[in-house]
Amino acid sequence: MSQFLDINGLVHYNEIMQPPIANLIDNGPKNKLLITTTNGSSGQLTWTVSDDKIITVNGTNNGSSTITIPLIGTTYQPNSFVGDYLSGINGGSSSTYKMTTYYSSNGSTWASETTIYRGAHIIRDYPYFRINIEIVAGATLDNISFSPMICTKADWNISKKYVPYGNGSITDAQIDSLWI
Numbered sequence: 001m002s003q004f005l006d007i008n009g010l011v012h013y014n015e016i017m018q019p020p021i022a023n024l025i026d027n028g029p030k031n032k033l034l035i036t037t038t039n040g041s042s043g044q045l046t047w048t049v050s051d052d053k054i055i056t057v058n059g060t061n062n063g064s065s066t067i068t069i070p071l072i073g074t075t076y077q078p079n080s081f082v083g084d085y086l087s088g089i090n091g092g093s094s095s096t097y098k099m100t101t102y103y104s105s106n107g108s109t110w111a112s113e114t115t116i117y118r119g120a121h122i123i124r125d126y127p128y129f130r131i132n133i134e135i136v137a138g139a140t141l142d143n144i145s146f147s148p149m150i151c152t153k154a155d156w157n158i159s160k161k162y163v164p165y166g167n168g169s170i171t172d173a174q175i176d177s178l179w180i
Helices: 018-026 153-158 172-176
Strands: 040-042 044-049 055-060 067-070 085-090 097-104 111-116 118-122 128-135 140-146 149-151
Touching: 055 128, 085 097, 085 111, 085 153, 097 140, 111 118
Parallel strands: none
Antiparallel strands: 040 044, 044 055, 055 140, 067 128, 085 118, 085 149, 097 111, 097 128
16 A cells, blocks of 8 residues: 555555546546537638547648638637636647637627647636637648647646547446545
8 A cells, every 4th residue: 555655645646546537537528619610611621520520621721811610600608618728739830720719808809819739728708709720821731630629627637638529427337436
């Protein structure tokens, strides 16, 4: 038993609890973001939305302006995700692709709040917000996948794995399995 105790006699959380808790979170309703976008195209750029809501983009934006793929329509009201984490992009840049959040205090005047290229972003306290994938003019994407997800900070800290929206529910048996 002493192998799991630190000098203060406390159980090492990461060694014992994190794998089962991460499994529990990843098999539960972690993702709060209901993606409403569908398959589409613009010019030479196409995107497909899989059943688990991963968006794959191919082609070149030959236009002179950014192509926008709205993830949740034009608004999301009310903003019930304050303090939660938005993730789902890896490897973008200001000259290729990005995921951008837009906020509004009145639902009609919008401002860009944050651009995400990788990692996660904390959602701010505004009454209205929307999220777009944006493909910059001249950028070529070859099978680039986006897996947009909103989850709590606690869930993100335990597991960064993408989970589709409405992935299920946690059962009493899963919770009971955590007791050691």
